[in-house]
Amino acid sequence: xxxxxxxxxxxxxxxELVGLLGVAFERLSPDVDETPLPDEPPxxxxxxxxxxxxxxxxxxxxxxxxxxxxxTTVADGNQILGKPLDDAEARAMLEQLRGRVxxxxxxxxxxxxxxxQLAQDLAVTDVHMRPYSEAEMAxxxxxxxxxxxxxxxxxQNRAFHPVERINGCYTNVVGLPLCHLTRTLxxxxxxxxxxxxxxxxxxxAIVCEVYPTIL
Numbered sequence: 001x002x003x004x005x006x007x008x009x010x011x012x013x014x015x016e017l018v019g020l021l022g023v024a025f026e027r028l029s030p031d032v033d034e035t036p037l038p039d040e041p042p043x044x045x046x047x048x049x050x051x052x053x054x055x056x057x058x059x060x061x062x063x064x065x066x067x068x069x070x071x072t073t074v075a076d077g078n079q080i081l082g083k084p085l086d087d088a089e090a091r092a093m094l095e096q097l098r099g100r101v102x103x104x105x106x107x108x109x110x111x112x113x114x115x116x117q118l119a120q121d122l123a124v125t126d127v128h129m130r131p132y133s134e135a136e137m138a139x140x141x142x143x144x145x146x147x148x149x150x151x152x153x154x155x156q157n158r159a160f161h162p163v164e165r166i167n168g169c170y171t172n173v174v175g176l177p178l179c180h181l182t183r184t185l186x187x188x189x190x191x192x193x194x195x196x197x198x199x200x201x202x203x204x205a206i207v208c209e210v211y212p213t214i215l
Contacts (some may be wrong), residue, residue, distance in 0.1 A: 054068075
């Protein structure tokens with residue numbers, strides 16, 4: 001693959017996940033307004049912000065490239081749970097989600113600057129949180145890990161392990177659904193050079209049952 005790729009994100013998790021595809025890429029972090037519109041559904045919000053990131057990144061570069069951007073939203077029904085402002089808000093979110101099911105949305109946006117073409121995909125995963133104790137929750141908040149996480153948790157945190165089970169894509173909850181990214185790249189004529197389900201499962205130590213329905 002000789003095309004130039006740019007990941008429009010400063011997330012270390014997304015950087016690691018894109019790296020699994022064997023695609024060389026540059027990185028930049030566009031600044032966009034991520035404020036939800038009044039009564040905006042989580043899916044619409046996530047798609048809108050993801051597209052805004054891709055288009056903003058395209059304005060910051062010279063030459064031809066494929067911009068890869070993503071936005072992940074944790075939602076309890078229609079309530080969007082962003083990154084906590086402080087420990088108190090992180091604790092409140094974790095209390096709200098404890099022992100219940102919520103949804104995680106990730107919208108992928110690929111913008112081909114050559115053709116000025118935008119391709120999008122949306123992954124949705126049902127996340128079943130375990131009934132963690134007050135002490136476990138307090139220790140996790142004190143660790144600082146929730147501070148930069150939408151919904152105040154990371155599914156991959158092995159010490160806290162907040163999630164009991166999921167229905168859907170695991171890496172969607174991490175922040176970048178790799179099979180959705182792969183099929184969206186294919187829409188732009190880009191084929192990755194690795195077996196994505198095999199690589200993804202090995203890197204994340206998971207067994208995925210949903211990839212056949214995505215790819």
